[in-house]
Amino acid sequence: MEFLRHALRVTTSAPIEIIDITESVRAWVTASGIRHGSLTVISLHTTARLTINERESELQHDMVEFLTALAPSEAEYRHNRHTVDGRANAHAHLLGLFVNASETIPIADGALVLGAWQSIFFVELDGPRAEREVQLQVIGERDVRVT
Numbered sequence: 515m516e517f518l519r520h521a522l523r524v525t526t527s528a529p530i531e532i533i534d535i536t537e538s539v540r541a542w543v544t545a546s547g548i549r550h551g552s553l554t555v556i557s558l559h560t561t562a563r564l565t566i567n568e569r570e571s572e573l574q575h576d577m578v579e580f581l582t583a584l585a586p587s588e589a590e591y592r593h594n595r596h597t598v599d600g601r602a603n604a605h606a607h608l609l610g611l612f613v614n615a616s617e618t619i620p621i622a623d624g625a626l627v628l629g630a631w632q633s634i635f636f637v638e639l640d641g642p643r644a645e646r647e648v649q650l651q652v653i654g655e656r657d658v659r660v661t
Contacts, residue, residue: 517651524562
């Protein structure tokens, strides 16, 4: 059994943005040589999350509009009166309650086990940000021995 880690850097350009990271994740898993195992993908931020959903541009616009309406940034929040980093981002923390911080994806025959319409998305809730970090950790074997 092997354990491998990798940091994926993401730059965001909008207050709320949904970025498909599937190909970057897939490329790293392929390069790792792991044939069978499990991949955990985790955002290291409380105001940026991860989800698995369908990649379709109009749906992504709908998702951004939904999140914006769910917790408007201009609403009155207590956290915005007492920020720890100077950012009035209570709305982003509240939205984080509804989106996963991590996803776990099986690896079989060296490939991510995702459905035909599934993609891995980084969900920025407090952008834009010059750099965000997603950690990838795979646990698995390069070759499965049959006994």
